[in-house]
Amino acid sequence: MLFALVLIPLAFAGVAFAVPSQRWRPWLLPLGGGAHLGLYAAALRESNLSALDGWLVLDPLGRLVLGLISVLFLLSSLYAPAWLALRPGRSNRVFCANLLISLSMITLITVAHHLGLMWVAIEATTLAIAPLIYFNRSGRSLEATWKYLLIGSVGIALSLMGSFFLAYSAVSSRLESSLLFEDLIRDAPQLSRPWLHAAFVLLLVGYGTKMGLAPMHTWKPDAYGEAPGLIGTLLAGGLTSGAFLAILRFFQICSAAGEAAFARPMMVALGLISMAVAGVFMARQRDFKRLLAYSSVEHMGILVVGVGIGGTAVFGALLHLLNNGLTKGALFLSAANIHRAYGSKLAAEVTGALQKVPISAALFLMAFFAITGSPPFGPFISEFTIVRAAIFNGQYAVAGLFLLMLVVVFVGMGATVLPLVQGEATASRPDALLTRETFFNVAPPLAFISLVLLLGLYIPPFVSSLLKDAVAMVELR
Amino acid sequence: MHSVVDPLLVIILLLNFFLLGTSRLRAAIAGSAAQGVILGLLAALVHVSVGPRPLLIAAGAALIKGLVIPILLIRAMRDAGIRREIDPLVGFIPSMLLGAIALAISLMFAQTLPVVPSQAGSLLLPASFATVLTGFIVLTTRRKAITQVVGYLTLENGIFIMGLSILEAMPFLVEIGVLLDLFVGIFVMGIIINHINREFSSLDTSRLSALKE
Numbered sequence: 001m002l003f004a005l006v007l008i009p010l011a012f013a014g015v016a017f018a019v020p021s022q023r024w025r026p027w028l029l030p031l032g033g034g035a036h037l038g039l040y041a042a043a044l045r046e047s048n049l050s051a052l053d054g055w056l057v058l059d060p061l062g063r064l065v066l067g068l069i070s071v072l073f074l075l076s077s078l079y080a081p082a083w084l085a086l087r088p089g090r091s092n093r094v095f096c097a098n099l100l101i102s103l104s105m106i107t108l109i110t111v112a113h114h115l116g117l118m119w120v121a122i123e124a125t126t127l128a129i130a131p132l133i134y135f136n137r138s139g140r141s142l143e144a145t146w147k148y149l150l151i152g153s154v155g156i157a158l159s160l161m162g163s164f165f166l167a168y169s170a171v172s173s174r175l176e177s178s179l180l181f182e183d184l185i186r187d188a189p190q191l192s193r194p195w196l197h198a199a200f201v202l203l204l205v206g207y208g209t210k211m212g213l214a215p216m217h218t219w220k221p222d223a224y225g226e227a228p229g230l231i232g233t234l235l236a237g238g239l240t241s242g243a244f245l246a247i248l249r250f251f252q253i254c255s256a257a258g259e260a261a262f263a264r265p266m267m268v269a270l271g272l273i274s275m276a277v278a279g280v281f282m283a284r285q286r287d288f289k290r291l292l293a294y295s296s297v298e299h300m301g302i303l304v305v306g307v308g309i310g311g312t313a314v315f316g317a318l319l320h321l322l323n324n325g326l327t328k329g330a331l332f333l334s335a336a337n338i339h340r341a342y343g344s345k346l347a348a349e350v351t352g353a354l355q356k357v358p359i360s361a362a363l364f365l366m367a368f369f370a371i372t373g374s375p376p377f378g379p380f381i382s383e384f385t386i387v388r389a390a391i392f393n394g395q396y397a398v399a400g401l402f403l404l405m406l407v408v409v410f411v412g413m414g415a416t417v418l419p420l421v422q423g424e425a426t427a428s429r430p431d432a433l434l435t436r437e438t439f440f441n442v443a444p445p446l447a448f449i450s451l452v453l454l455l456g457l458y459i460p461p462f463v464s465s466l467l468k469d470a471v472a473m474v475e476l477r
Numbered sequence: 478m479h480s481v482v483d484p485l486l487v488i489i490l491l492l493n494f495f496l497l498g499t500s501r502l503r504a505a506i507a508g509s510a511a512q513g514v515i516l517g518l519l520a521a522l523v524h525v526s527v528g529p530r531p532l533l534i535a536a537g538a539a540l541i542k543g544l545v546i547p548i549l550l551i552r553a554m555r556d557a558g559i560r561r562e563i564d565p566l567v568g569f570i571p572s573m574l575l576g577a578i579a580l581a582i583s584l585m586f587a588q589t590l591p592v593v594p595s596q597a598g599s600l601l602l603p604a605s606f607a608t609v610l611t612g613f614i615v616l617t618t619r620r621k622a623i624t625q626v627v628g629y630l631t632l633e634n635g636i637f638i639m640g641l642s643i644l645e646a647m648p649f650l651v652e653i654g655v656l657l658d659l660f661v662g663i664f665v666m667g668i669i670i671n672h673i674n675r676e677f678s679s680l681d682t683s684r685l686s687a688l689k690e
Contacts, residue, residue: 134672142672143685149669150625154616157632161609164639171643172593194590 002049002056005039005066006108008032013100017093025096026081032100033074036107040070044462054180055114060469062110064318065245067466068325069110071451072237073103075444076230079333082440083230086340086433094131102128102234109242115163115179118246119156122210125239126152132234133227144219144226151219155209159246162202166253169195181249185476188256196254200263203250204270210243213270213304214277217297221281224293225345229336232289236296236332237325244303244321248474251307255476260310267308268398274301275405283412288338289345291416292331295371298409299324305402306386307474311393315471316385322463323370323378323455330367330448334360337441338420343429347416352425357434359442361421363449368417370452372410378455481522485515486604489638490580493611496631497572500562502623506550509630512608513542516637523641534644538637546630549667554623557674567618579610601642608635620683622670 012032019025043049044067049058058066077099084092105128108121126149134145167179169191178184184191209216224232254263278298285291299320306317337360338353339345353361370377373384383406390399434441455463489512496508517539521532554560567575583606592602612632616625673685 130669134669142669146622146669146673146682146685150616150629153629154613154632157629157636161636161639164636164643167643168639172591174593192591198590 001039001043001046002051002058002111005036005043005111006056006104008035008039009100009104009107013097013104016096016100022088022092023085025092026084029077029080029096029099030074032103033070033077036103037070037074040066050113054182055117056111057113057182058111059113059473060466061245061248061473064466064470065241065321066107066110068241068322069103069106069238072233072325072329075329075447076233076333078440079444080230082438083228083336083340090135090137095135098128098131099234102132102238106238106242110245113181115166115181115184118249119160119163122159122207122242122246123156125242126156126210129231129235129239132231133223135228135231136226138226141226144222148219148223151209151216155206155216157206158202158209159206162199162206162250165195165199165202166191166250168192169199181253184253185256188253189258191253191257193257193259196257196259197262200250200254200259201266204247204263204266207243207246207250208270208304211240211247211300211304212274212293212297213300214274214297217274217277220297221290221293224296224332225287225290229289229332229339232292232332232336233329236292236328240296240300241321241325244300247304248307252474252476264308264310267304268395269308271301271303271305271308272398272401272405274298275305275402275409279405279408279412282409283415285412285416286347287345288335288347288350288416288420291413292328292335295331295409295413296324296328298405299328299371301405302383302386302402305398306382306389309386309390309393309395309398310475311389313386313389313393314474315467316382316389318467318470318474319385319455319459320379320382323382323452326448326452326455327367327371327377327379330363330445330452331371333445333448334364334367334442337434337437337445338364340434341428341432342426343432347420349426349429350420352423353421355425356428357437359437360445363442363445365417365421366449367445367452368413370449370456372413373406376453376456378452381456482519483600485519485522486600486638489515489634490600490604490607493580493608493631494573494576496615496627497576497611498569500569502554502560502562502621502627503551505562505624505627506547506554509627509634510543510547512631512634513546514539516542516634516641519638520641520644523644542630542634550623550626553667553670553674556671557623559621559623562619562621562624565619565624567614572614572618575614576607576611579614580607583607583610596642601638605635605638605642608632608638611635620681622673622682625682626667626670 009032012028016025016028043058050056102125105121105125109118112118112121130145130149133148134141172192172195173190175187175190212220251263254260275298278294282291282294302320303317306313306320337357338350341357342350344350370379373380387399387402492508492512496505499505517535520535520538583603586606587602609632612628612635615628615631619625
């Protein structure tokens with residue numbers, strides 16, 4: 001079962017590589033995504049899935065993240081064929097194959113229970129996504145890809161170093177050395193403290209680079225700005241969630257060692273810095289795709305703050321993981337429609353989108369309200385849970401700063417988004433590709449925003465039990 | 478065993494300074510290739526008693542780091558027709574000073590960590606940290622894409638030295654993963670370098686500055 005989850009997207013990637021038809025190849029994406037979601041649903045029924053002597057385990061935390069990624073991929077992949085049809089002259093062979101490979105590798109991140117295997121999976125995901133960012137074949141997308149690869153590789157190198165430190169902390173306590181998470185958590189109390197501390201710092205910085213936490217976020221605006229919107233969804237909801245999962249796993253080891261008090265303040269600080277940096281750069285941001293990148297930096301910050309605060313905030317953070325991923329889907333896909341309709345992503349050249357592409361613009365506006373934490377959407381619930389937990393814990397300064405950043409971000413993002421959708425429509429550039437909205441342009445973002453709304457109004461029982469199990473895992477109860 | 482390992486580590490540390498001080502790209506590439514070969518030797522020496530597995534890794538490391546990647550880089554260099562790193566953000570002498578500071582910090586940091594008895598007094602850990610920091614310095618202060626890749630390679634070399642100290646704890650698959658990822662990473666970077674060259678007719682990453690706030 002676990003093998004199938006990882007291998008089926010790979011098999012589809014192989015088929016995508018072999019299929020000669022430009023027109024039919026993109027339809028392999030939703031097919032692969034559908035098969036993946038089906039397998040995932042079947043895997044949910046089984047209680048304890050493991051393979052390869054415990055190297056692959058689908059634990060509650062993995063279930064949660066994998067579910068998000070599966071849904072995210074399927075909905076975004078429905079968007080792909082219509083979007084790729086706009087660029088008939090460009091070969092989509094590598095694009096389709098690499099999208100499926102990255103789905104397979106992100107799946108491997110979620111099920112890997114071995115430190116080294118997880119690291120390999122994250123590295124493979126990074127590499128598989130690189131050609132996708134370069135899809136537009138322009139100087140600017142090349143620059144973005146170069147930065148993404150270079151910064152990403154340094155981040156991944158640091159996390160490898162951190163993994164070695166963690167292994168050394170076991171070796172220097174003369175434990176039976178094993179890099180399986182179960183063993184590490186069991187032996188955590190005996191791990192050598194100085195090594196463990198250094199390992200956690202390196203891993204937080206290394207995987208934090210992948211997540212895009214400030215100040216290691218500098219690849220993000222470029223990559224999100226230049227990559228196709230579809231890839232933005234995959235990066236903002238998929239790769240970053242995978243990296244967050246990795247950080248959670250190491251946080252678990254740290255708290256099993258009784259060192260949660262060492263890890264928590266660092267996570268809160270890093271998260272608040274990310275939110276602040278995002279707030280500063282969002283104000284007066286002239287490029288609305290880069291704006292979304294900073295929004296992603298902010299929300300990654302919110303996730304680690306939530307885990308750092310602890311208690312019910314962990315529930316908030318994990319719920320926010322779902323909310324953020326799904327809202328980012330709506331944001332990136334509707335933004336991509338607007339971008340294609342105007343042929344520009346500069347706020348100065350795009351106004352009155354509600355007149356030109358009414359459905360996409362309305363979805364973009366709704367997603368903006370959702371992501372900034374307005375009720376009745378999901379992110380409101382999760383952000384509120386985090387703030388409440390902070391106040392309940394007596395961390396008033398954290399709660400205050402958190403709320404302040406949310407307000408700053410709301411104002412900063414609103415200043416760009418509102419003029420974009422309202423007012424008189426500006427003329428499109430001649431190279432605008434999208435002339436009218438079709439079902440496949442708007443249905444995926446609509447589905448995303450509906451799910452976000454659903455999570456805001458009512459959390460289905462299977463989602464809440466997934467969340468509860470995952471929280472219990474992070475909190476080691 | 479220290480009698481052989483430590484001198485090799487000292488050579489690696491000297492190569493770090495060479496990398497920081499040279500402006501010729503070919504020399505930088507050769508320096509990192511030499512480091513790769515020495516790493517292979519080290520891997521073979523440190524774990525000579527464990528069996529054939531470490532030897533395989535040693536041979537793989539020496540081959541990829543010492544031969545395959547340097548050839549890729551030299552070819553990219555020749556295609557682009559560049560020889561020197563010009564006008565780095567931090568000059569060559571200041572970078573060497575930074576390298577010396579990094580070495581001092583590494584020695585002090587390694588002192589604070591408890592090591593296993595068999596490695597007490599060995600240079601393995603400080604050499605590893607110093608090489609990682611050297612890689613960082615090269616990566617962040619140079620402008621040419623090739624030099625940045627050399628910086629990344631140096632950083633990876635440092636991590637590899639660290640890996641030597643825990644080779645027994647690391648199963649084969651992970652070690653191969655390390656090498657594989659290194660190769661693929663450099664390979665992908667090699668392709669990108671090629672594209673940069675074609676797009677901008679230069680490998681100067683300061684041309685890559687359209688995207689900023």
